[in-house]
Amino acid sequence: MTEDENGAAAADLARRLRLLLDVSIAESGAEPTYAQIASFLEARGANLSRSRWTYMVNGHRYVRDPLIVDGLAAFFDVDAPFLLGEEGAPIPEKVHAQLDLVRSMRAAKVKSYAARTLGDVSPKALQAISKFLDDDMTQT
Secondary structure: OOHHHHHHHHHHHHHHHHHHHHHHHHHHOOOOOHHHHHHHHHHOOOOOOHHHHHHHHHOOOOOOOHHHHHHHHHHHOOOHHHHOOOOOOOOOHHHHHHHHHHHHHHHHHHHHHHHHHHOOOOHHHHHHHHHHHHHHHHHO
């Protein structure tokens, strides 16, 4: 793996880990702590130092240790191929739902901003804008 490929893989892993942390927050109301994750991995025979976790979550280093990857996949209840961003790996349903929620929230913010900014616009024009934004958000 070249240095550029390694950097891209590290960034992708970090993005997926942060997404899974967001999903955990949505499910439980709290972000899992490093201590919880490290303890879970330790029970599975893997050692995750705080610095290694920080490198992973910030995209500074690509970690390929199978014990860590499999342990993190188990902790977040996803498949390891998804976590590693392997081509063709399906997106877990709970992650897909979280992405849909984020898209909806973004669309709502845009609609709210447009309504405030445009001021006195006819209801028909606001409906047309809303429809356009809804259609555009489903495309992304």
